[in-house]
Amino acid sequence: MTRRPGANSAETKANLLASATEEFAANGYSKASLRRICEKAGVTTGALYFFFENKNDLFVKVIDPIVLSVIEAIEEDYNDRPENLTNVPIPEPGTETAISRKLFDICYDNRKVTDIILSNQDHPAVKALYDRISQIFSRRFEALSRALYTEIPAGSMLNANTFSWFTQTETFVGRYVLLLNLPKDEAIAQLDAIIRVLRAGIGTLIETDEKNGLLPSKKAECAYRALHYTKQFS
Structure with a gap:
């Protein structure tokens, strides 16, 4: 027996979202059926x-809670990172x-979502x-670049291409x-290993610039702390 919205509208909407979640998970967006969702x-x-306005609106409402949670978590992490790296504290072990x-x-x-x-x-x-995740990560590394260099010197590996590839890779790792x-x-063990490798890669490039005299040691040390990176050579 079908029901119309009424006193139990919140329940009806919740049932539709739950049904839509199952339908989108089983058949994807293009093959999902609004009739099956309603049934x-x-x-x-x-x-x-x-x-809901249409199938697209329903799809967006299904994924929105996760989308908003992910964006909020990344934004909070970004906002906690001072652009002035001279004040970056030594990271606590296990927080890498x-x-x-x-x-x-x-x-x-x-x-499921x-x-x-x-x-x-x-x-x-x-x-x-x-796109939003990539933009936030790009802002993070642009801030790191501005903190390290007034202008990225010739010969530095820390150029726009480096940051772009790092951003895209970090976005797709998860x-x-x-x-x-x-x-x-x-x-989680796999994720931790991959993230450490990626950050070590950026850390090595910073270390190389320091070794080649392109970056003052004091700024390099602050960058290592921000990246949770352990310097490999002096």
Whole structure:
């Protein structure tokens, strides 16, 4: 028996979102059926359109909680990073991959919606999420670059291409680990290892600039702290 929105509108909307989550997870956005969503939720299509404009709006509402949580976590981490690296404290042991771990927890603990996002990467809302993440990471490394150099010197490996590739790689690492479908402990271990390798790569480039006289040691040391990087040679 189908129901119309009424006193239990909140419940009806929640049922539609739950039904849509199952449908998008099983069939993807393009093959998802609004009729099946309504049937499973026990409502009419009219009730669906009472709450959502169309299938696209419904899809966006399904993924929005995870999207907003991910963006909020990254923004908080970015805002906690002072652009003036002279005041960066020595990182606490075990915090090297804290933000990556937090993001992974959000996605892993909401796996069904995360799978919907990963399986519908051509959808404009998903593309917008990846673009937003890349923009935030780019701002982080642009801030690092400004703090290190007034102008990036000739011969430095820390140029726009370096930061662009690092940003894109860091953005896609979490997706790759999630797609492996590993148990959570093993997935976290994989994620930690990859993030440490990426940050060590940037740290090595900073170290090379320091060794070649392109970067003062004091600024380099602050950058190592910000990256949780252990210097390998003097």
